[in-house]
Amino acid sequence: MTRLWWRGLLRRRRGRLAGAVIGTATAVALLAALGMFLATSKASMTARAASGVGVDWQVQVAQGADPAQVAAAVAAEPGTIATQVVGFAATTGLSATTGGTTQTTGPGVVVGLPAGYAATFPAELRTLTGDGTGVLLAQQTAANLHAGAGDTVSIGLAGQSPVDVTVAGVVDLPQADSFFQTVGAPAGSGPTAPPDNVILLPADQFAAATAGLASTRPDLVTAQVHAARSHALPADPAAAYVAASGAAHHMDVTLAGAGQVGDNLGATLDAARSDALYAQALFLFLGTPGAVLAGLLTATLTATGATRRRRDQALLRSRGASTRALTRLAAVEAGAVAVGGGLVGLALAAVVGRIAFGAWGFGASALTWLAWTATALGVGALVAALTVLVPARRDATRTVAAGRRSVGREPRPWWLRWWLDLWLLAGAGVVLWLTRGDTYHLVLAPEGVSQLSVSYWVFAGPALLWLGSGLLTWRLADALLTRGRPVVAAAARPFAGPMADTVAASLSRQRRPVARAVVLLALALSFAASTATFNATYRQQAEVDAQLTNGGDVTVTEPPGSTVTADAAAQLAAVPGVRAAEPLLHRYAYVGSDLQDLYGVQPGSIGTAVHLQDSWFQGGSAPQLMSDLAASPDNILVSAETVKDFQLHPGDTLKLRLPDANGSLVTVPFVYAGVATEFPTAPKDSFLVANADYVAAQTHNPAVGAFLLDTGGVNQAQVADAVRATVGTGPQVTAVASTRAVIGSSLTAVDLAGLTRVELAFAVALAVAAGGLVLALALAERRRTFALASAQGASPRQLRAMVGAEAGFVAVIGGLAGAVSGWALSLMLVRVLTGVFDPPPDHLAVPWPYLATTAGITAAAILAATAGFAAWVAGRPVISEIKEL
Numbered sequence: 001m002t003r004l005w006w007r008g009l010l011r012r013r014r015g016r017l018a019g020a021v022i023g024t025a026t027a028v029a030l031l032a033a034l035g036m037f038l039a040t041s042k043a044s045m046t047a048r049a050a051s052g053v054g055v056d057w058q059v060q061v062a063q064g065a066d067p068a069q070v071a072a073a074v075a076a077e078p079g080t081i082a083t084q085v086v087g088f089a090a091t092t093g094l095s096a097t098t099g100g101t102t103q104t105t106g107p108g109v110v111v112g113l114p115a116g117y118a119a120t121f122p123a124e125l126r127t128l129t130g131d132g133t134g135v136l137l138a139q140q141t142a143a144n145l146h147a148g149a150g151d152t153v154s155i156g157l158a159g160q161s162p163v164d165v166t167v168a169g170v171v172d173l174p175q176a177d178s179f180f181q182t183v184g185a186p187a188g189s190g191p192t193a194p195p196d197n198v199i200l201l202p203a204d205q206f207a208a209a210t211a212g213l214a215s216t217r218p219d220l221v222t223a224q225v226h227a228a229r230s231h232a233l234p235a236d237p238a239a240a241y242v243a244a245s246g247a248a249h250h251m252d253v254t255l256a257g258a259g260q261v262g263d264n265l266g267a268t269l270d271a272a273r274s275d276a277l278y279a280q281a282l283f284l285f286l287g288t289p290g291a292v293l294a295g296l297l298t299a300t301l302t303a304t305g306a307t308r309r310r311r312d313q314a315l316l317r318s319r320g321a322s323t324r325a326l327t328r329l330a331a332v333e334a335g336a337v338a339v340g341g342g343l344v345g346l347a348l349a350a351v352v353g354r355i356a357f358g359a360w361g362f363g364a365s366a367l368t369w370l371a372w373t374a375t376a377l378g379v380g381a382l383v384a385a386l387t388v389l390v391p392a393r394r395d396a397t398r399t400v401a402a403g404r405r406s407v408g409r410e411p412r413p414w415w416l417r418w419w420l421d422l423w424l425l426a427g428a429g430v431v432l433w434l435t436r437g438d439t440y441h442l443v444l445a446p447e448g449v450s451q452l453s454v455s456y457w458v459f460a461g462p463a464l465l466w467l468g469s470g471l472l473t474w475r476l477a478d479a480l481l482t483r484g485r486p487v488v489a490a491a492a493r494p495f496a497g498p499m500a501d502t503v504a505a506s507l508s509r510q511r512r513p514v515a516r517a518v519v520l521l522a523l524a525l526s527f528a529a530s531t532a533t534f535n536a537t538y539r540q541q542a543e544v545d546a547q548l549t550n551g552g553d554v555t556v557t558e559p560p561g562s563t564v565t566a567d568a569a570a571q572l573a574a575v576p577g578v579r580a581a582e583p584l585l586h587r588y589a590y591v592g593s594d595l596q597d598l599y600g601v602q603p604g605s606i607g608t609a610v611h612l613q614d615s616w617f618q619g620g621s622a623p624q625l626m627s628d629l630a631a632s633p634d635n636i637l638v639s640a641e642t643v644k645d646f647q648l649h650p651g652d653t654l655k656l657r658l659p660d661a662n663g664s665l666v667t668v669p670f671v672y673a674g675v676a677t678e679f680p681t682a683p684k685d686s687f688l689v690a691n692a693d694y695v696a697a698q699t700h701n702p703a704v705g706a707f708l709l710d711t712g713g714v715n716q717a718q719v720a721d722a723v724r725a726t727v728g729t730g731p732q733v734t735a736v737a738s739t740r741a742v743i744g745s746s747l748t749a750v751d752l753a754g755l756t757r758v759e760l761a762f763a764v765a766l767a768v769a770a771g772g773l774v775l776a777l778a779l780a781e782r783r784r785t786f787a788l789a790s791a792q793g794a795s796p797r798q799l800r801a802m803v804g805a806e807a808g809f810v811a812v813i814g815g816l817a818g819a820v821s822g823w824a825l826s827l828m829l830v831r832v833l834t835g836v837f838d839p840p841p842d843h844l845a846v847p848w849p850y851l852a853t854t855a856g857i858t859a860a861a862i863l864a865a866t867a868g869f870a871a872w873v874a875g876r877p878v879i880s881e882i883k884e885l
Helices: 002-012 014-051 067-076 139-145 203-216 237-255 264-303 306-318 323-357 366-396 400-404 420-434 456-482 485-509 511-550 566-573 622-631 640-646 692-699 716-727 736-742 753-780 783-791 796-832 848-875 878-884
Strands: 057-061 080-091 093-098 101-104 108-113 126-129 135-138 152-156 163-172 198-202 221-229 259-263 554-557 580-591 594-601 635-638 653-659 665-676 687-691 706-710 732-735
Touching (some): 014 366, 014 753, 067 237, 067 259, 108 203, 139 198, 264 753, 456 796, 485 796, 511 736, 665 687, 687 692, 753 796, 753 848, 796 848
Antiparallel strands (some): 080 108, 093 101, 126 163, 554 706, 580 706, 635 687, 653 665
C-alpha cells in the first residue's frame, strides 16, 4: 500500500508535495542562514574586539619588585607572545626654546620605551614626523612647546637637575587612555584622563635620566610589563572573555603581589559580550517570525488539498485500510517532506551564507556546526509533522461519510468565539507599556554579577502583536464574507456584472480558505515591512551614532591651550568639498564640585553642520531649544543626570565656574532651560550646552575647541586629507567614515548588511509565495466549482470574474492588513530593542523603494496566478474536467 500511495502522490500530487518540501526548506534555510549570521557575528565581534587592543596586558610592577623577573613570569604564562618593559616617571614640567621664545608646560610623564616596542605594539604609536626612534614628543606636547625634530627639550624632575634631550620626532598616541591607565584603581573611581604632556625616551636613556629620581623618590618612577597575548580565542565573545579574564587572574596569582595585571583584552571582550547578546536578540526578533511564516505557508499549502485528502482516505478506509495504516502513510509522507525540506534548506542556507556572510558553515567549532544543523533539521521535521502528519492523523479519525463529503459547514474556530485575537493584542499592549520607561533594559548587567542576561520576556510583545494582528485579520475577513456579502457584491459588480452576487456567494462559502490566504498574505507583508523598516532604522541610527561620536562629517579638534577663534571657520569652509564649518567651544566647568564638559554653540547656525534630532533633548524640540539659546544667551541645557543630582527645575539659576583666558576660574550665571541627552562629541553621562558667544564674553576667552564640517555625507576621507593639508599637524582631523568603523555602541559593532540581504530576500519570497502560490493552489482546489459553473452556462469572461474577484479580495484585504500590522510591528520592534539604537531614533526610517518593490512583485505574482488559472479554466473542456474531478 505504501508503494501505491507513493506512486499516486508522485503522479497526481507532485506539485503539492513539492510545495510542502519548498515550504519546509524555506523555514530550515532561513533559520540556518540566521544561525550563520549569529555565529559569524559573534566571531567577528570577538576578532574585532581583540584586534582593537593595543596592549593585551599591562602588568604594573610593584614597588621593590624586579621588572625583569616579572617580565619573565609573564613571558612564561601560556598564550603570551611577546613582552616589553616600559618605564614611567613623573616630570615637573617640560620646556623648550624655539624661535626666540621659551615655552614651558605643566607636569607630565616621561616614558621609557625599549627597542622594538613600536614593532611589537604597532597600535600604540603613530609616527607623525621622524622615523619613530629616539626621543619622541607626543603630538599635543609638541604643539604646547612649539617643538619638533632637532629641538632641545628640558625635562624637569623633582629634586633633580633638569635633563636636556634632543627631539627626534613627533608621534600620536591613539590609545593614550589605556596606555596611561591606573592599573588596580579602586572600583568605582572611574577612568583617569591621560596626561597632557608626554615625552618618550629610549629605555637606556630613560634609565640614565631617572636614576637619581628613582633613588630619592622611588614613588615617582614605576615600571610596567606590556604583553602581547595570543588571540586564538573562542568565537563567542562571552566564552572569549571567560578565557581571557581567567588567564589574567591566573597571572595575578602567579605573580603573588610582585605585579598586578591590567587586562585590556578582557575589558574589551567584556564590552563585546553585550553586543553578542544583542545579536542573539536580533536572531530571535527577525528570524523566528520568518520561520513561523514559512511553517504557516507549508501548512496552508497542505491545507489546500485537505478536501481531496479526506476523500482519498475515505476511499482507502472503505476498502479496508485501518487508521493505523493511514497514519503510517501520512508519516511516510511527512518524513519525506522533512528530509527533503531539511536537505534542500541546508544546501540553500550554505549558498546564502556564502553570498551574504562569506562563510559556508556555522562557525569554527564542529560542535557549533552540529548543533545548528541539528536545530535546523529539527525545525524542518517539526514543520513537516505539524503540517502533514497531524492534519492527516486528524482526518483519518473521521467517518467514511464525513470524509467523502465535499460540501458542508465547518464549525467556527474556537479562538474566534473566545476573542483570542483581542487578548493577544491586549497582551502586546501590556508589554509595550512595560517597556516605555527609562528603567527598562533589554540586556541586563546585574550589580556584582559577571554574567549578562537578556530580558527575553519582551520578545512576547512583537510575537503577540504579530499573531494577534493575523487572527484579527481573519476575523475581519470572515465577517466581511458573511455579514458583508452585499459590500463584496457591490465591489465585484464593476467587473463581474450580473455574476457579482454569485461571486459574493461563492466567496462566502469558501470563506475559510479565502481568509487563510488573506491572513498569510498579511503576515508575509507585515514581516517584510517590519524587517525592512527595522533594518533601515538601524542603518540610520548607526550613522547618527557615528556622527555623534565624531561630531560632523569631518571634525577638526584643536589641541588644548590653542587660541584659534571662530574666525578660522571661514578658512575651513573654503576647503573643496566642505559645505559648512561650525565652531564648537569646549570648556570644563565646575557644577558645584563636579567637573563637567561644557560645549558652546552658535544656536543659529549649528544646524547647518549637524542635524540635531529632537530625541537628543527634553523640554522642547531641537529647533525650539536652539532658538531659546539664541534669544536668551544665558540659557543652558544640562544632562538628565545633572538635573537629578542637583534637583534642578526649569528657570533655576545655575552658577558655573569656568576658566578664563588666564586659566583662573570665574563664576558665570546660567538659567536652566532644558535637558540634552546627546550632543556631538559630548560624553555619554554629564555635559552642558550653552551659547558660545555668551561663554566667550563671560570668560574673555573665545578659543574654539573643535570645528564641525559638513561634506553632505560624501567624500569624507578625501575632504579630511585636504583639511589636514590646510591645518597642519597640530589639530586632530577625523572623518566620520573612520569613526564608523571603530565605534562599538550596542549593536552598531555588528555589520547587518548581510543579515539585511538575507531577511529581505526571504521576506519577498514569502510574500510572493503567500500571494501567488497559495492563491493558485487554493483556486486549483476549486476546479470542480468552476467546471460546474461553466456547465451551467457561465462564459469565459464570467469565469475570469469569479477567479479575479477572489484574487482581488485576497490582495486588497491582505495588503491593507499587512501594511497596518507592519507599521505597528515596526514601532514595537524599535521600542523593545531600545539598546540597539543609541541614541533612539526620532522617527522610523521607511525604505519606500524596497516596500514598493515587494508590493509590486507580490501583486505581479497574484496577477500571474490569477490570469494563468483563469485562462486554464476557460480553455479546459467542461465534460472532461468534471470526469477527471
